[in-house]
Amino acid sequence: MGIIASDLGIDLGTSNTLVYVKRKGIVVSEPTIVVADSTNERTVRAVGDDARIMLGRTTEGVMAVRPLREGVITDFDTTVEMLRYFRKKAIGVSYLAKPRVFLSYPCSLSAIERRAVGEAARHSGARKVLMVEKPFAAALGSGLPVFDPNGCMVVDIGGGTTDVAVISLGGIVISHSVRVGGTKMDEAIIEFIKREFNILIGDRTAEEVKLDLAAALPLRSERRARIRGRDMVTNLPQTTEINSTQIYEAIHEPCLAILGAIKWVLERTPPELAADIMHNGIYLTGGGSLLYGMDQLIASELGIPVLLAKEPMDCSALGLGNIIENYDLLQQLGRTSFVTQA
Helix, strand or coil, rough: CCCCCCEEEEEEEEEEEEEEECCCCCEEEECCCCECCCCCCCCEEEEEEHHHEEEEEEEEEEEEECEECCCCCCCCHHHHHHHHHHHHHHHCCCCCCCEEEEECCCCCCCCHHHHHHHHHHCCCCCCCEEEEEEHHHHHHCCCCCCCCCCCCCEECCCCCCEEEEEECCCCCEEEEECCHHHHHHHHHHHHHHHHHHEEEECHHHHHHHHHHECCCCCCCCCCCEEEEECCCCCCCCCEEEEEHHHHHHHHHHHHHHHHHHHHHHHHCCCCCHHHHHHHCEEEEECHHHHCHHHHHHHHHHHHHEEEECCCCCCHHHHHHHHHHHHHHHHHHHHCCEEEECC
């Protein structure tokens, strides 16, 4: 039991949640999934990695829940229990002092949705909740000079949302968020296979297909894989073969939606900052940026250099960690306008 609880940075994502502990770094990186009793959602059986194993394999009376959808909390009580579990796993239990929590959130969240995220963190045992927009945290975590008088553009492609922002002088100049990400790509693959092959597959299979075959651009050498699912005509288990060209067609629409969000921001960027972006390039962060050919697709369509961050999945959490480690100094310098209290 600790006397003083360490500050926490929580990158609460639709697909994955990362927890940064002051002076320790990222200590938790697990799926945002909870397995609970269907009769009483407060009775949690598994969270994170343990819950992912059960996804799609639960028995009657037990359900696997993703408490966030497209960055928005859909199940408040389950989110509270999940955050409480991650907090205990990160720093243990402290009865004398509650931690101060820094949370990242998508630009698309309304004031009410943002307040719900802050309330969930407070109910889970936070002393104080401070919130940072996800693209700013991602830019800081990827090492960009966010406090300099130069424009830098960040595209954070997460599980539920894609956030695009132009940052300069320690703040976001213009931002746009679309509720398209890795989850939408999984859903597109499920719908494509259902439509073309009359076979129903689960979320886990769709994610595995995406990781193995998906690309934002057509591959030169076609790849193939066998998938198993349930035949929608006979309702019996069925196996079929798919190729990378078919999966490219399936996820092409979500990729175009991400590209459209980037164009929307560029069209509204002040000329001086647009010139900086042309020179410095666009930085990709988030798990969705690892999709093969995504950087090439954006670069070829826009004619702007595109760079992939060093640790794209960890950028937001590392950015929160950077704020935590230097928060007192940032306050003295008057550089905390990007932090809002929930």
